[in-house]
Amino acid sequence: xxxxxxxxxxxxxxxxxxxxxxxxxxxxxxxxxxxxxxxxxxxxxxxxxxxxxxxxxxxxxxxxxxxxxxxxxxxxxxxxxxxxxxxxxxxxxxxxxxxxxxxxxxxxxxxxxxxxxxxxxxxxxxxxxxxxxxxxxxxxxxxxxxxxxxxxxxxxxxxxxxxxxxxxxxxxxxxxxxxxxxxxxxxxxxxxxxxxxxxxxxxxxxxxxxxxxxxxxxxxxxxxxxxxxxxxxxxxxxxxxxxxxxxxxxxxxxxxxxxxxxxxxxxxxxxxxxxxxxxxxxxxxxxxxxxxxxxxxxxxxxxxxxxxxxxxxxxxxxxxxxxxxxxxxxxxxxxxxxxxxxxxxxxxxxxxxxxxxxxxxxxxxxxxxxxxxxxxxxxxxxxxxxxxxxxxxxxxxxxxxxxxxxxxxxxxxxxxxxxxxxxxxxxxxxxxxxxxxxxxxx
RNA sequence: GGAGAGAUGGCCGAGUGGUCGAAGGCGCUCCCCUGCUAAGGGAGUAUAGGCUCAAAAAGCUUAUCGAGGGUUCGAAUCCCUCUCUCUCCGCCA
Numbered sequence: 001x002x003x004x005x006x007x008x009x010x011x012x013x014x015x016x017x018x019x020x021x022x023x024x025x026x027x028x029x030x031x032x033x034x035x036x037x038x039x040x041x042x043x044x045x046x047x048x049x050x051x052x053x054x055x056x057x058x059x060x061x062x063x064x065x066x067x068x069x070x071x072x073x074x075x076x077x078x079x080x081x082x083x084x085x086x087x088x089x090x091x092x093x094x095x096x097x098x099x100x101x102x103x104x105x106x107x108x109x110x111x112x113x114x115x116x117x118x119x120x121x122x123x124x125x126x127x128x129x130x131x132x133x134x135x136x137x138x139x140x141x142x143x144x145x146x147x148x149x150x151x152x153x154x155x156x157x158x159x160x161x162x163x164x165x166x167x168x169x170x171x172x173x174x175x176x177x178x179x180x181x182x183x184x185x186x187x188x189x190x191x192x193x194x195x196x197x198x199x200x201x202x203x204x205x206x207x208x209x210x211x212x213x214x215x216x217x218x219x220x221x222x223x224x225x226x227x228x229x230x231x232x233x234x235x236x237x238x239x240x241x242x243x244x245x246x247x248x249x250x251x252x253x254x255x256x257x258x259x260x261x262x263x264x265x266x267x268x269x270x271x272x273x274x275x276x277x278x279x280x281x282x283x284x285x286x287x288x289x290x291x292x293x294x295x296x297x298x299x300x301x302x303x304x305x306x307x308x309x310x311x312x313x314x315x316x317x318x319x320x321x322x323x324x325x326x327x328x329x330x331x332x333x334x335x336x337x338x339x340x341x342x343x344x345x346x347x348x349x350x351x352x353x354x355x356x357x358x359x360x361x362x363x364x365x366x367x368x369x370x371x372x373x374x375x376x377x378x379x380x381x382x383x384x385x386x387x388x389x390x391x392x393x394x395x396x397x398x399x400x401x402x403x404x405x406x407x408x409x410x411x412x413x414x415x416x417x418x419x420x421x422x423x424x425x426x427x428x429x430x431x432x433x434x435x436x437x438x439x440x441x442x
Numbered sequence: 443g444g445a446g447a448g449a450u451g452g453c454c455g456a457g458u459g460g461u462c463g464a465a466g467g468c469g470c471u472c473c474c475c476u477g478c479u480a481a482g483g484g485a486g487u488a489u490a491g492g493c494u495c496a497a498a499a500a501g502c503u504u505a506u507c508g509a510g511g512g513u514u515c516g517a518a519u520c521c522c523u524c525u526c527u528c529u530c531c532g533c534c535a
Contacts, residue, residue: 041492045504052504055516059460068515075515261452261489382490386452390470392489 001100001379008034017106020113020341026099033096040089047082051075101205102212105376107341108313108350114340120353121340126324127333129357134419138360139410140291143169145421146441151292160289161281161296163406168439172412172425173299175432177274177405180301180326184402188322190272190303195252197276198243203255206381208347208373209247215282218245218296245278249302250399257306257383261392264385268315269306272402274299292406293365299405305398308385309375312396313350316372320352323368323402330426332411333357335364349374354403356411367407370400 007014007030015025054075061068112121143149148169154162165173184190198220204210209217220243246252253271262269277300288294303322307315320336327334339351348371355364375394378384384392416424422440430437 038492041504045492048504049502051515055514056461058515062460072515079515263452390487 001376002103002106003375003379004096004100007100014106018104021104021107021344022115022342023104025103030096030099033092033099037089037092037096040085040092044082044085044089047078047085051078051082054078101380104344104346105349105373107344108372108374110338111344111350112338112340113342115342116340117343119340120337120343123336123338123352125333125335126328127331127357129333129359130415132359136359136414137417137421138291139413142413142417142421142423146423146439148439149292158296161294163292163295168433168436169409171433171436172429172439173405173409175429176408176412177299177301178432179329179429180402180405181272181274183326183329184272184301184303184322188270188303188325190270190322193253193256193271193273195246195249195273195275197246197252197278199246199251199255200243203251203258204244206258206383207251207254207377208345208380209251212346216280217247218278218280219243220245246275247279248277248399248401249273249275249300250304253302253304254306254377254397254399255381257378257395257397258381259383261384261386262306262395264308264387267306267308267385267395268311269304271304271306272301274301274405276300291410293410295406298407301402301405303370303400303402306383307396307398309393309396312372312374312398315396315398316350316352316370319398319400319402320354320370323354323370323400326403326408327354327356327367329428330408330412332408332415332426334367345369345371347371347373347376349376352400356408357415358411359414365407365411367403367411368401371398373397373399 002014011025011027011031015027018025054071058068058071061071112119114120137145140149140151143165144151146169148166150164150166154164157164181192185192201210204217222241222243252275253273256271257269277298279296281294281296284294292298303319305315305319324334324336334354334356337353337355339348339353344351351369351371353366354368354370356367357363358365374396377397378394383395383397385395387393412426413423416426418424418438420440422438425433425437425439
């Protein structure tokens with residue numbers, strides 16, 4: 001969420017910046033609501049002040065044993081007037097809040113302007129794609145050839161975009177997540193965390209998935225006593241009772257500071273977790289339909305840093321490096337892309353994507369996305385720290401995949417394939433696989 | 443799932459309708475005193491907003507005692523709903 005003060009003081013500037021991300025900020029609506037808000041809030045507060053003063057007087061008079069009926073008459077109409085003003089103000093505030101919740105983060109100065117993926121900027125490349133002296137197969141052909149990948153059965157059990165891994169491939173999948181977790185906890189200083197996979201709407205609002213991206217989430221309805229209607233905001237009622245499967249470990253990890261003021265000494269907070277991720281992939285029909293690149297359920301080792309605002313951009317570089325380290329150790333060629341304004345996610349101020357080389361596609365494909373959200377999520381979550389002056393101040397939050405397990409698995413299958421259809425196991429993973437150096441058909 | 447108890451500021455804890463944003467204590471900050479230490483004395487110490495203001499400073503003001511609603515001129519205090527925590531019983535990996 002953006003700082004409303006910033007919008008009040010310079011809407012045009014904010015709107016211009018947002019336009020670079022392809023977001024049309026409803027400036028006219030906002031300005032009109034703001035003007036109304038100002039009038040109504042002043043009025044409401046005036047009425048409240050009058051009521052408070054009168055009540056105080058009545059209290060005083062009563063304690064002196066005086067007759068208060070005259071005073072009571074004076075404030076007789078105040079109540080209705082106040083109630084009306086409060087209701088109107090509440091409506092305006094809700095409308096303003098709605099706009100704010102829908103508005104994406106502002107891009108950092110160093111983010112290139114651009115409309116789409118095509119305008120992203122390559123920052124660096126690591127490793128040279130290997131050349132093959134035999135026809136390169138894709139991960140599906142390889143996995144099925146090994147008899148270790150069974151998408152048909154997964155489809156029967158659940159539907160499309162689910163996968164079933166068997167034997168050595170399932171082991172490789174597990175080895176990968178263990179390996180990643182070990183590196184991040186032992187070498188990069190992250191605290192391993194076990195988190196809930198079902199979260200409430202409040203947490204999703206905090207990290208920015210709600211209210212705007214509800215379509216992408218799997219919602220788990222809780223059967224509650226429907227008979228008991230609960231008063232209050234009907235619009236949020238359903239949302240608040242549901243739980244949602246996490247679309248990324250970022251949600252529970254970042255929300256650990258939700259609604260908290262952490263001491264300065266506890267910073268930076270660096271957390272990692274291995275979690276499943278669930279995405280409905282609404283609107284991605286026809287994209288990556290083959291194989292396990294784009295699934296409703298996949299696993300990820302997530303990195304989250306919660307830091308002092310002064311250090312968040314250094315932290316972004318470090319965090320990106322932590323994710324890269326995994327690919328380096330796995331000897332997988334990759335490149336790092338700086339996303340342009342038009343391609344960034346909702347909450348991010350700056351994002352690096354890490355893309356791994358897939359020889360069959362002859363393309364680099366995303367395995368990690370590392371973002372600095374600055375105070376955008378912190379403001380939504382009310383996540384603060386006590387600064388050098390002892391005053392509460394919003395934290396900065398960062399997150400990145402370190403890495404997406406399924407896609408890394410795909411990269412290993414394709415990059416480490418041999419002419420006979422077998423797969424060599426990257427050296428660093430062998431200890432995690434009982435010393436196994438090669439996956440071949442039984 | 444059943445029964446009961448509870449939720450107040452950074453922490454502990456008082457407060458059952460009226461100058462209560464909230465006693466007292468701890469902690470923290472500043473000052474004084476004591477040669478240092480210890481002890482003591484004094485002052486201060488919530489958050490988020492709004493308005494005035496070019497801005498800062500300052501002033502005025504509103505809201506917040508788990509959340510939301512209600513009663514009332516007035517609610518931390520009374521009523522309703524919900525959430526969470528704790529204890530006991532049941533069930534369970």
